[in-house]
Amino acid sequence: MTLRYGGKLYLSTRSFLAELAFSVYKAIVLSFIVLMTLYPFWNTLVISFNQAVDTTRGGIYFWPRIWTLQNYKSIWVTSNIPNALFISVARAVCSTVLNLFLTTMLAYALSRREFVLRKPFTLIVLLSMYVNAGLFPNYFLLRGLHLNGTFWVYIIPSMISAFNFIVIRTFIKTIPESLFESARIDGTSEFKIFIRFALPLSKPVLATVALFVAVGAWNAWFDTLLYNSAKPELFTLQYQLMALLQQSMNQSKSAADINTAGMAANILASTVTPMSIRSAGTIFATAPILAVYPFLQKYFVVGMNVGSIKE
Amino acid sequence: MSSIAMNKPAGFWKKLSTQRQLLWMSLPIVLYVILFTYVPLAGWTMAFQDFKPAKGFASPWVGLKWFVYLFSDDQFVMVMRNTLAMSLINLVFGFTFAIGLALTLNEVAAKRIKSLAQTISYLPHFLSWVVVAGIVSTMLSSDGVFNIILKALGIIKDPIVWLGQPKAFWWIVGFTNVWKEVGWNTIIYLAAMSTIDPSLYEAAEIDGCGRLARIRNITLPGIKPTIVVLIIMNLGWIMESGFEIQYLLRNGMNADYSQSIDIYVVNYGMRQGNYSLATAGGMFKSVVNIVLLLTANWVSGKLGEEKLV
Structure with a gap:
């Protein structure tokens, strides 16, 4: 058969x-x-998208019962969301640009075999992956540098990552040396070779690293809590959402943690609930990632594979 | 001997002066790395002082006082238990689910279906823990979907406030980690599987091996080196049970099971201003991490696998 x-x-x-x-x-x-x-x-x-009080009756699984935009309106109007959105976008853009530029420049310089300080410098950078002084030693350093309470505390401490350095350097090493060599014979300076050749040729790997850096910057919130919790104008979107979440989970938390989110809930207690506000905030903070994800997803698998080839 | 010692620096400086451009491109960044990674290590002295921010590093020295306090603190014992338990659950869940999913995906012949499923399963990896915590607490709320499903299946009668159940906390963290990372973690296994020689499968098929026999005898041995290296390296991070998800999902009711070592450090430092104890806790964690990492690396080398450090 x-x-x-x-x-x-x-x-x-x-x-x-x-x-x-x-x-x-x-x-x-x-x-x-x-x-x-x-x-x-x-x-x-x-x-x-469902009316808040109606949601508390339960049964909202697949489709809203009573449509409303009230949840979104309330987080937009009463909390710091528009400003937080601006801070988050600015943070993601600044972080990504600085990270890519500096890490690639370092990776280019340390991929030159003839460079006499290549080995010690590379070791210092690679070991930084395994060294972490811990929360408060870092906290006091940044305070000592007067970075707390400023926007730059989001950017400056995380401009170089050893992992991204490995990924980019691995890629640069695959670029034929002759390309750089001919430029060097023409008397082009190393910095110009980096700008004109190394940087544009690394585009495929930079797309991957940009994705990782941008997502990391967009998703961060703990540094806001540590350094900028007294500055509502510097709150990031994720921090705002964190405040909404904590408030909805634990109504009796200290006023400092709840901040503007608490105010929002009090003013609008009759029309919105913590759960609805939280859902709207979650969607709000996720939407940008969902929007770019389909276009970028082809890059990150490539990056993962480059990253897994060590040395 | 002495002539070499004399010559080397001279050649070195001469060479370096011709490489000034490379030096200018790398030195500032290396100094930056030193400042932001290695300089804070000096802050470990706080653990041996009664550190007061006003006095700074002129605070009085107290020797091992805070370490003695740490190891005799009942709360610290509890915190260590929680940290290790959650790490272990994450480790076991992380490996079994990711390998299981990778094995299944590897057997899917339809390319478009496979890549669609992969793309969707990677998505949660890119979400922040804040978003994930928001979704988890919505799903687990008393009128959330999880309770509804359990009620429909007749497993429970009345809805349970899962985040208020202390003993459920470790497992909630474990499954949340699986939800967020399982797809992403399959990438490395699928990459390892793609290097297996296809002729092995063809030969096995001709010999009459079924699917399961092929998975057991070809695929699993093929990815074994990857699994071994990953397990060893992950054992090196056993003190890292995660911080954000515990911080975001913890509440008064689950505090005894949700507090990990990182939260302990944050609590003592931020809430009580006891930076010395917080630093001692963090330092203990870092030292254990480094010892475990070096041990893991050594074991990896002994087993003939690639060294990772």
Whole structure:
């Protein structure tokens, strides 16, 4: 007895059934993964568009029962969101540009084999991946440099990452040396070679690193809590969302933590609930990543693979 | 001997002066790395002082007082238990789910379906912990979807406030980590699987090996080196149970199970201003990390795997 399934010929019922069972298993696992990943977003999205008091009655799973934009309006109007959005965008852009430029410049200089300080400098940078003095020693350094209470505390401490350095240097090493050599013979300075050749030629790997840096900068919130919690004008979007979240989880937290989010909830207690505000905030903070994700996703797998090739 | 010692610096400076441009491109950045990574290590002296910010490093020295305090503090013992428990759960869950998913994805022949599933499963990796914590607390709330499903299945009768259940906290963190990272963690395994020689599978098929036999005898041995290196390296990070998710999901009810060593450090430092104790806690963690990392690296070398440091 022979059976055909999926363009293949099976010699026995047993092997056909085994293959069929395996296909069913695969379909279940993939559907489960897709559903498990996407449904929580969908549920949050639906709640964010449903009227707040109605949501507390439960049963909002797949579609809003009473549509409203009130949740979004209230976080936009009463909290610091518009300003936080500006701070977050500025942070992501500044961080990404500075990170890429400085890390690539360092990676280029330390990829020159003839450079006499290549080895000690590389060691200093690579070891920084494993050295961490801890929270408060870092805190006092940044305070000593008077970075606390400024926008630059978001940018300056994290301009170089050893991991990104490895990724970019690995890539630069694959660029044919002859390209740089001919420019050098023409008397072009190293900095100009870096700007004119190394930087543009590294575009594919820079796209990946840019994605990582931008996402990291966009998602950070703890440094705001540490250094800028007394400066509402420097709050980032994630920090605002954190405040909303903490407030909705723990109504009796200290006033400092709740900040403007607490005010928002008090003023609008009759029309919005912490849960609705939280959902709207979550969607608000996720939307930019969801919007760029489909376009960038082809880059990061490449980057992961480059990163895994060490040395 | 002496002539070499004399000659080398001379040649070195001569060479360096011709490489001034490279020096200007790298030295400021290297100094920056030294300032922001290595200089703060001087702050470890705080752990041996009664540090008061007003006095700075002129604060009185107290020797090992804070370390003695740390190891006799009941709370610290609890914090260590929580940290290790959550790390271990993350480790076991992280590996089993990622390897399981990678094995399944690897068997999916339809390229478009496979890459769609992959793309979707990577997505949570790019979300902030704040967003993830928001989603988790919505899902787990008393009228959230998780309770509804359990009720529908007849497992529970009344909704449970999961974040108020101390003993559930470790597992919530474990599954949240799986949700966020499982897709992302498959990348490295799938990369390892793609290097396996396809002719091995063809030969096995001709010999009448079924799917499971092929997975067990070809795929798993093929990714074994990757798994071994990753397990060893992750054992080196056993003190890192994560910080953000615990910080964001903790509350008064689950405090005994949610406090990890990082939260302990933050609490003593920020809330009580006891920077000395906080630094001692952080320093203890860093030292254990470095010892574990070097041990892991040494073991990795002994096993004939690539050294990672």
